[in-house]
Amino acid sequence: MTSIAFIGLGHMGGPMAANLVKNGFSVRGFDLSPALVSEAQGAGVIPCTSLAEAVGGAEVVITMLPAGKHVLSVWQELMTAVPAGTVLIDCSTIDIDSARKVHALAADAACPSLDAPVSGGTGGAVAGTLTFMVGGDPEVFSTAQPIFEAMGKRIILCGGASSGQAAKICNNMILGISMIAVCEAFVLGEKLGLSHQALFDVASVSSGQCWSLTTYCPVPGPVPTSPANADYNPGFAAALMLKDLKLSQAAAQATGAMTPLGARASELYDLFNQRGNGERDFSGIISLLRDQSGETSV
Ligand code: NAD
Numbered sequence: 001m002t003s004i005a006f007i008g009l010g011h012m013g014g015p016m017a018a019n020l021v022k023n024g025f026s027v028r029g030f031d032l033s034p035a036l037v038s039e040a041q042g043a044g045v046i047p048c049t050s051l052a053e054a055v056g057g058a059e060v061v062i063t064m065l066p067a068g069k070h071v072l073s074v075w076q077e078l079m080t081a082v083p084a085g086t087v088l089i090d091c092s093t094i095d096i097d098s099a100r101k102v103h104a105l106a107a108d109a110a111c112p113s114l115d116a117p118v119s120g121g122t123g124g125a126v127a128g129t130l131t132f133m134v135g136g137d138p139e140v141f142s143t144a145q146p147i148f149e150a151m152g153k154r155i156i157l158c159g160g161a162s163s164g165q166a167a168k169i170c171n172n173m174i175l176g177i178s179m180i181a182v183c184e185a186f187v188l189g190e191k192l193g194l195s196h197q198a199l200f201d202v203a204s205v206s207s208g209q210c211w212s213l214t215t216y217c218p219v220p221g222p223v224p225t226s227p228a229n230a231d232y233n234p235g236f237a238a239a240l241m242l243k244d245l246k247l248s249q250a251a252a253q254a255t256g257a258m259t260p261l262g263a264r265a266s267e268l269y270d271l272f273n274q275r276g277n278g279e280r281d282f283s284g285i286i287s288l289l290r291d292q293s294g295e296t297s298v
Helices: 013-022 034-042 051-055 068-079 096-108 121-127 138-151 163-191 196-203 238-255 260-277 282-293
Strands: 003-007 026-030 060-063 087-090 113-115 130-136 152-159
Touching (some): 013 138, 026 034, 026 051, 096 238, 113 138, 163 260, 238 260, 238 282
Parallel strands (some): 003 026, 003 060, 087 113, 130 152
Antiparallel strands (some): 113 130
8 A cells, every 4th residue: 555645735634745755755746725735745655736636646545624614615626536445534622523524425435434633833844653433443553553563653543434534622621721720720729929930840740740731831941942942932822712612612512512611611712812812822822821811920
């Protein structure tokens, strides 16, 4: 299985396709942006000017697109363009309903399919260290394993169709809530005259410890590699965090799950985005909490 069509060569798809080439796969790439197709060509991807051209002869098709509506539209087009047996993998982060619909489309066309959203951001896409959360048939998963290994480090089969999307949405709901919790603690600490470093030194080895604190600390200083030290340049953009929180809330509504903190996190990221911060790192939401808290003590 060496011939792959890659559809969507943006921030994530471009470097992922490049890593497939580095690992010996033949990759034909297509994006609506000709500039991105040319950029991918520089990394060894065979440039294509249409979806049909890209998927011609491909044994596997990977999509990496903005949202569910794009994936649905591209997969509908794929159904008339690929023969039965072509393995279809969607790596985009999309809503559960669309994920189920595209699996059903593929099943009708006798094409094995996987949903395989990722975490790790653009840095992980470039370094080939993404985490893949995969939903689908275990045998199809095994067949596709070498493809995931060329782009990622941790590859987890989460269950049947759409389980990868479910895992991604639940994980990012934890992340959105935990980042706000850590930001709230720093803002309260500021009010109480506690230094950032002192709070970090205690919470990072105590029960408040979490990824949002120890890897992605939202104040500059304690974790020198966190986006707070680079004026909140992403990283993981606040617009993408809002997108994922909204997906979690749509799923919570559809299933009746009670997620009050997820709902509040979604509202706060919505406000942060409305104030023009969509392109900033999501840890920058600490500024919204500070603004709403009035003047700080340190
Ligand atoms: P992006 O906007 O940079 O790339 C998406 C690309 O899809 C664009 O280049 C666009 O031109 C192309 N596209 C749209 N419709 C198309 C079509 N019909 N045919 C061909 N190409 C089409 O987005 P991204 O940052 O690469 O993210 C892609 C997906 O990965 C999203 O679902 C996002 O939520 C998810 N994701 C992103 C990150 C991140 O840090 N950027 C991290 C994890 C997951």
